[in-house]
Every structure is written in structure tokens, then in C-alpha cells.
Amino acid sequence: VQLQASGGGSVQAGGSLRLSCAVSGRTFRSYSMGWFRQAPGKEREFVAVIRLNDYTTLYADSVKGRFTVSRDNAKNTVYLQMNSLKPEDTAVYHCAARLGGILSTLKEKSYFGYWGQGTQVTVSS
Numbered sequence: 001v002q003l004q005a006s007g008g009g010s011v012q013a014g015g016s017l018r019l020s021c022a023v024s025g026r027t028f029r030s031y032s033m034g035w036f037r038q039a040p041g042k043e044r045e046f047v048a049v050i051r052l053n054d055y056t057t058l059y060a061d062s063v064k065g066r067f068t069v070s071r072d073n074a075k076n077t078v079y080l081q082m083n084s085l086k087p088e089d090t091a092v093y094h095c096a097a098r099l100g101g102i103l104s105t106l107k108e109k110s111y112f113g114y115w116g117q118g119t120q121v122t123v124s125s
Contacts, residue, residue, distance in 0.1 A: 001024065001027075001031070002024040002025070002114075003021055003022070003023050003024075003095050003097060003114055003115065003116035004021065004022045004023075004024075004117070005019060005021045005093065005116040005117065005118060005119040006019070006021075006022075006119055007019040007020050008092075008093060008119030008121045008122075009122070010122040010123075010124065011122075011123055011124070012123070013086055013087055013123055013124065014085065016082060016083045016084075017082045017085065017121060018079060018081050018082070019035070019079065019080040019095075019119060020077055020079055021079075021095030021116055022077050023077065024076070025076070028073055029053075029073050030052060031052055031098060031099060031114075032050065032052050032097070032099075032100065032106060033049065033050050033069075033095065033096070033097055034047075034048065034050075034096045034097075034106075034107075034109075034112055035047040035049070035080045035093060035094070035095055035096070036094045036096060036109055036112075037089075037091035037092065037121075038092050038094070042091075044109060046108075046109060047059070047063055047080070047093070048060070048067055048068075048069040049069065049101075049107060050069045051101035051103075051106060052100070053101075056103070056106075058106050058107055060107075063089075066082065066085075067080060067081065067083070068080070068081040068083075078095060080093070080095075082121070085121075085123045087123050087124065087125045089121060089123050090121060090122050090123050091120075091121060092119065092120050092121075093118060093120075093121055094115055094116055094118045095116040096112035096115045097112060097114040098111050098112040098113055098114070099113070
């Protein structure tokens, strides 16, 4: 499984961006898809996840109400719509894939076995 993230860029606070993550392979439906981010000097942190099958979504408290994760199984693509961006959202955003999706572990990055290369998001004040 290979993941290719795109859509990052530089925006002013209050602006919007939509990230995309294209996934190779014919088993996209078998994977729960997550977004994580890593700011300079900080650990990679969970942002959002969408589970396979029932499309359950979970979000980090810091992005709840501003970000929306979605997936298009026909296009093997997962999206992260980011609105009302803040300077503290500045980071490299990575998409990730994992088989299955037990609810209690959906936010855990250690369960994600496949990662994209990341796309930079910079929000200026």
C-alpha cells in the first residue's frame, strides 16, 4: 500500500485548505484512514480518522468543528477539509492507513502501518 498526500500550502489565519491522500492498491475499503500532523520540535499527533465500513469519524479536540475527514472509496482517496485555520495548525500533515478499526484504538498512531510522505501546511497570523 502506498499513500500520496497533497494539497498543502500557505494560508492566512481563518483560511481553508483541503488535503487529499491517494492510496494505491485494490483494498482501500479494508483500511481505516487517518491524518496526523507534526510540528517542528513536537511529536506526531493525531488529527482525524475515518473508519472502514461504517465511516465513523473521530477528531482531536483541537480541530473538532473546524476539520472534516471524508473518503471516496471509488477514487481510493481520503480528504481532510480544514477550515478556520489557525497558526497553531502549522505542521507537516501525514495520511496513514491501518487494517481494521477497533474504536478504542482508532486514534493510536502505532496501529497505523502505512504512511504517506507528508504535506506542509503553514498558517500565518
